[in-house]
Amino acid sequence: MNIIDAAYNTVHDYPGGSSALATRMGIKSPAVLNSKVNPNTETHHLTLAEASKLMALTGDYRILQALAAEHDKIAIDLPDIPECRDMALTDTILCIGTKGGDVMSKFREMMADGRITSGEAKDMSKIIHQMHIKLGQLDAEIQACIENPQKEKA
Known part of the structure; x- marks a missing residue:
């Protein structure tokens, strides 16, 4: 549309x-x-x-x-985290959301010629690995909010 x-x-x-x-x-x-x-x-x-x-x-x-x-972009809703107003947590999830586009961009670039080279696969693996690290960090920050619901950072 x-x-x-x-x-x-x-x-x-x-x-x-x-x-x-x-x-x-x-x-x-x-x-x-x-x-x-x-x-x-x-x-x-x-x-x-x-x-x-x-x-x-x-x-x-x-x-x-x-x-x-x-413009080949997407718009996503920002997360609503009322129980924990931890700005580091919000920053982490926003970074994952924006950096997650790297996976899609890399995949699109990788598939442009219809084949995947060994170098492209290694590059994609690095991006996926970085995403795993960020998701692990997010999980730890969310767990910290559950354990410390009164924690409020600005």
């Missing part, structure tokens, strides 16, 4: 559609919002701020997902 279709569907799939959303978004009329998300309208367009507000109001992130996909 492209970003234009995602915006259109976000508005029209929302209960009450543009009539329910326009006022909440600070847009003068539902017709204006309809025009902004209509793929056939050349004169009105959603601004980035409006797209962000639309996603926040609806809880529908298809626009973000479509934009990320258009």
